[in-house]
Amino acid sequence: MHRFVCGGFTYRCRVVENPAPLTQPVVVVGGAFQDMYSYRRLEGPWAAAATVISVDLQGSGGADELPGSYGFDFLSCALADLLDRLGLDRVNIFGASYGVPAVYGLAQERPERVARMALAGAAPIYPAAGLRALRAMVEGLEAGDTEVYARMSIAALLSPADRAVRNRAIATRLLSRDMGSVAAADIPRHIASTRRVIDWEGLRPGGIEGVPALCFTGEHDSLTLPDLGRAVAATISGSAFTQIREADHLILLERPREMSDLVARFFTDRPLHDLPYLTPLEHPSVPDLAVVG
Structure with a gap:
């Protein structure tokens, strides 16, 4: 290291x-x-x-x-x-x-x-809806409530339950564990990182x-x-x-x-076409920086 x-x-x-x-x-x-x-x-x-x-x-x-x-x-x-x-x-x-x-x-x-x-x-x-979710995460952490922080993190980072997502239960459990167990000493780090995104x-x-x-x-x-x-x-x-x-x-x-x-x-410059886990490759050519959501 x-x-x-x-x-x-x-x-x-x-x-x-x-x-x-x-x-x-x-x-x-x-x-x-x-x-x-x-x-x-x-x-x-x-x-x-x-x-x-x-x-x-x-x-x-x-x-x-x-x-x-x-x-x-x-x-x-x-x-x-x-x-x-x-x-x-x-x-x-x-x-x-x-x-x-x-x-x-x-x-x-x-x-x-x-x-x-x-x-x-x-x-x-970041779209408006995403920023609202990130602010809710910060508010929970600033109040010292890691349970709220974990719950808001799941709401912000995971898609709605009706979407077909592989290993959703595992992802939810791991995210809840990690965000709900943030040590007091690490709270300022989490707040600063999230605010960096919000203010970007x-x-x-x-x-x-x-x-x-x-x-x-x-x-x-x-x-x-x-x-x-x-x-x-x-x-x-x-x-x-x-x-x-x-x-x-x-x-x-x-x-x-x-x-x-x-x-x-x-x-390694290997082909990406026809991989079963991907949607078809796209090659966008016209910039569109409009905020979505």
Whole structure:
């Protein structure tokens, strides 16, 4: 494990070395309530093809707390700092949900450093309904009521019960356990991360050129709706968009094997057509950053 300091705050990463890689290193940036171990059970296919670097950026996991006044541009700079410190010229980079703005910002500012980019649960800006749900989460936590926080997290991150979602009961149980057991010392971290999302003004204009990209979401995602993922893909020249069937925002918990396979295939230039767990690949070409919902 490595610890580095950028902008006065410490972040950390773990590196799984591959001595005979088939592709550029894979950098993994998880969601708001995840850490650098959250994707460990998915990384087998990734580690078979490349060195894998999982990151706790400032404000996440075991990194320093980051005040909510610091935005995602700061985290994009931290990612660039990571690549410099590890001596990585170009990488494959995966960003999920909260990690998307930081990863997108890196690719926008330093496209020459990104060989391929995969984004899960992306949105150009969060819709009004999603922001209301996130505010309810924060209000519960600010009141010190972790049971309310867990309940509001389930409402915000899981799709309605009438949607066909694989492993819904498991995802609900794990989310309820993790959010309902937040330690008092970690409450400020959770509040700051959620407020960073609430206060986010959306992706910067200008889009991205020269970075092969895949945007995907669960077909029943009710937070970062599929149309929002399409809108992000439309800002990236030549990108592809697809949906993982029978999943919502919590793909990691609901269809981990499929997510792992999809990202591994994309980072090693293998075909993505006709995979049974995906909707047909799309190639959005006209930016549409209208807020949905």
